[in-house]
Amino acid sequence: MATTIRRTVLTLPAAPLGPEDPLPPLAAPADVHRRGRGLPPDLPAEMARRMAYEPLRSLLPVRRRDGYTRERVPTDVEAIVVENDRLRATVLPGLGGRVHSLVHKPTGRSLVYTNPVLQPAGFALNGAWFSGGIEWNTGATGHGTLSVAPLHAARVPAPDGGEMLRLWEWERLRDLPFQVDLWLPEGSDFLYVGVRVRNPHHHTAPVYWWSNTAVPEGPGTRVLAPADAAWSFGPERALRRVPVPDGAHGSYPLRCARHGDYFYDLAADERPWIAALDTDGRGLVQTSTRLLGGRKLFVWGTDEPGRRWQEWLTEPGTGGYAEIQAGLAPTQLEHVPLEAGGEFAWLEAYGPLTADPAAVHGADWAAARAEAAGRLEAALPRAAVDAAYTAWRPYADHEPKETLATGSGWGALEVERGRLELPGTPFPATTLGAEQQPWLALLRTGTLPQDGPEPGPSLVSRPWREMLETTEPGPASAYHLGVAQWHAGDRSQAARSWETAERLGAGWPALRCLAAADALSGHPQRAAQRYAAAVAAAREGRASRAARVALAREAITALLAAQQVDEAAAVLAGLPPAARRHGRFRLLEARILQARGDEEGARAVLAEAEIADLAEGEGTPAARPRP
The missing domain is CATH 2.70.98.10 (Beta-galactosidase; Chain A, domain 5)
Known part of the structure; x- marks a missing residue:
C-alpha cells in the first residue's frame, strides 16, 4: 500500500x-x-556571525493575531x-x-x-x-x-x-x-x-x-x-x-x-x-x-x-x-x-x-x-535517507x-510583480483576493486606489516602497508609504508621509500611526493626544469593530503612560461590553483602578481575569496565568 x-x-x-x-x-x-x-568565549566564529546576521527588526508586513479567547466550542477542522x-x-x-x-x-x-x-x-x-x-x-x-x-x-x-x-x-x-x-x-x-x-x-x-x-x-x-x-x-x-x-x-x-x-x-x-x-x-x-x-x-x-x-x-x-x-x-x-x-x-x-x-x-x-x-x-x-532525497529532488518541481486547499494570494502578487517562475509551487492569479487588488492596481497602473473604508495590509519591501514613492500622492499611497518607510528605518520621513496622509483625508489610520510613532520615540504626552484624536475620529468614521478594539487597546496604554487616567477610562467605557470582557481589557481596567488608588478593586478584577493573549516572556506580574 x-x-x-x-x-x-x-x-x-x-x-x-x-x-x-x-x-x-x-x-x-x-x-x-x-x-x-x-x-560566550568558546562560541565558534561562524555561529557568532550568523547570530549577528539580519535579526528580525519588524513584523511588517504581517499583521498580528490576538483576537482569540479561551472559550472553546466543538469546531470542524479541515x-x-x-x-x-x-x-x-x-x-x-x-x-x-x-x-x-x-x-x-x-x-x-x-x-x-x-x-x-x-x-x-x-x-x-x-x-x-x-x-x-x-x-x-x-x-x-x-x-x-x-x-x-x-x-x-x-x-x-x-x-x-x-x-x-x-x-x-x-x-x-x-x-x-x-x-x-x-x-x-x-x-x-x-x-x-x-x-x-x-x-x-x-x-x-x-x-x-x-x-x-x-x-x-x-x-x-x-x-x-x-x-x-x-x-x-x-x-x-x-x-x-x-x-x-x-x-x-x-x-x-x-x-x-x-x-x-x-x-x-x-x-x-x-x-x-x-x-x-x-x-x-x-x-x-x-x-x-x-x-x-x-x-x-x-x-x-x-x-x-x-x-x-x-x-x-x-x-x-x-x-x-x-x-x-x-x-x-x-x-x-x-x-x-x-x-x-x-x-x-x-x-x-x-x-x-x-x-x-x-x-x-x-x-x-x-x-x-x-x-x-x-x-x-x-x-x-543513513544511505536510504540520502537515496530518498536524491529520488525526491526531480519530483520537487x-x-x-x-488542489486540496488554498492559501493566501500574496505569493501570486509577488509572482506577478517579479515575473517569477517557481516550478512545483504555483501561485495562480485566481488566488488574488481583495487584499491584493489595490497593490495589483499599483503594479499595473502606477496608482494605488483607496482600498476601502480603512486601509488594508501594507507592503513594505523595497520594490513596493519604490513604487509608492513614485506614485501620485493620495491618502492611501501616503499612508502605506509611511508604513514602508518606517519598516526601512526612516522614521522621520514616515512621520511626514503620515502627516501628508492625514492632510489628504486618511483620517484615524494616519493619526494612529503618528501616535504609535510618538509612543515608540519617547513622546508620551503627544502620543496620548494623538491617540485620543484617533479614537474620536474612528468612532465618527465608523471604523470596523476590530479596528476600534485594537485602537482602544493601544490608546488606553498610551493614555495611562501619560498619566491621563480619566481619559483612559473613557476610552475603555466606550467599547462594547463584549470587548471589555476580554482579558487584555480587564488587565487595563485593573491598571486604571490601580492608577486611581483602588488597589482592592484592581485585585478583584485580576482575580477573575483570564488574559488569553498572554505572550511568551511577557513580564507583567498581573498578567501571568492564574495557578
Whole structure:
C-alpha cells in the first residue's frame, strides 16, 4: 500500500481565532531569544556571525493575531490524511500545515503529542499559536507567522509512483517561497518530508527553519541525540556550552526544574538525528539529510510556571509534552544567508524507534546514544535517507495534480510583480483576493486606489516602497508609504508621509500611526493626544469593530503612560461590553483602578481575569496565568 491521500474533517474543541489586528505593527517584535549577556568565549566564529546576521527588526508586513479567547466550542477542522499500511499522518492545511497526529498502525501508538484541543496562545511571532504535532517554522527566530494560517495544498506524484501531499506558501517576513512534501513509501515505517526554501530575488536573503515536534512527556522519557555537549539557553537568556547529559536536565525532560533550550553540538560528520524514548525504550526518532544539521530539546520544566503553561495550552490532566526539533543552523539564534537565485533543500524522516531500555536508560551516555543510533541505522539506514532525497529532488518541481486547499494570494502578487517562475509551487492569479487588488492596481497602473473604508495590509519591501514613492500622492499611497518607510528605518520621513496622509483625508489610520510613532520615540504626552484624536475620529468614521478594539487597546496604554487616567477610562467605557470582557481589557481596567488608588478593586478584577493573549516572556506580574 503506497501513500494514499484523502480529505477528512476533525471535530475538536477550539477557541475561534478572531479577526486579524488591522493596525500595522510598528513596534519591534518581542524576542524571547534575545541574549541578556555577551557571547560566550568558546562560541565558534561562524555561529557568532550568523547570530549577528539580519535579526528580525519588524513584523511588517504581517499583521498580528490576538483576537482569540479561551472559550472553546466543538469546531470542524479541515484535515488531510496521508497514509500507508504502517503509518497515518493527519495534516491541518488551514493551520500552518501542521502534522496534527502521527500514528503507527501496527501498534496503535501515537508517535507525537496530539493536543486534544485547539487553543491559541501568544507564542508565534505575530501572536496566535497552538501546541502539539509537527510544525514548520520559517521566517525568523521563533514560532512562525503562519502558525494558524492556511497553506496551499495539493496532490503531486511521489518518487515511488504513489502520491505526495505538497504544502506551500509565500513567507512574507523574508519574502521567500517554501514547500513541504510528505509521503509514505509502500511498507515504510517512516514519514518522508522533503523541504525546499527558495530565494527568487537578486539579493541574498536570511533563512530560518526549524521543524518542531511535540512528543509525549512521561517520567521515563529520555531524549537522545548524537552529541556530548549542547548550547544551553534558559530563563537567564545566557548562552553557554554544557556537557550532555548535564546535571541540570540529564536528558530527561521531567528532571529539568526550569524551562529551557538545549541545542545539541553535533559533529560535522555525525548523522543528524534526535529521539524521544519512554521507559520501555519506545518512541519517535527524527533524522534528515546533513543540511538540516541542528538538533534541539525544549523543556517546560517542573516548576509552577512551566506546569501552568502546559495546562494553559491544553486541557488540565491530559499530560505534558517536550519538543524535539531540527534546524538549518546549530541554534535558533542564527539566520543563514541564501544567495540570490539559490535554494536550500533537504529530506526529513519521522518514525517509530524501539531500543533496549537497559541501554537507553543506563548511566553510560555513550552506550545509550550508540544503542539508539544502531537501532535507527537498522530501521532506516543513513544511505536510504540520502537515496530518498536524491529520488525526491526531480519530483520537487512536479506540478500539482489536484488542489486540496488554498492559501493566501500574496505569493501570486509577488509572482506577478517579479515575473517569477517557481516550478512545483504555483501561485495562480485566481488566488488574488481583495487584499491584493489595490497593490495589483499599483503594479499595473502606477496608482494605488483607496482600498476601502480603512486601509488594508501594507507592503513594505523595497520594490513596493519604490513604487509608492513614485506614485501620485493620495491618502492611501501616503499612508502605506509611511508604513514602508518606517519598516526601512526612516522614521522621520514616515512621520511626514503620515502627516501628508492625514492632510489628504486618511483620517484615524494616519493619526494612529503618528501616535504609535510618538509612543515608540519617547513622546508620551503627544502620543496620548494623538491617540485620543484617533479614537474620536474612528468612532465618527465608523471604523470596523476590530479596528476600534485594537485602537482602544493601544490608546488606553498610551493614555495611562501619560498619566491621563480619566481619559483612559473613557476610552475603555466606550467599547462594547463584549470587548471589555476580554482579558487584555480587564488587565487595563485593573491598571486604571490601580492608577486611581483602588488597589482592592484592581485585585478583584485580576482575580477573575483570564488574559488569553498572554505572550511568551511577557513580564507583567498581573498578567501571568492564574495557578
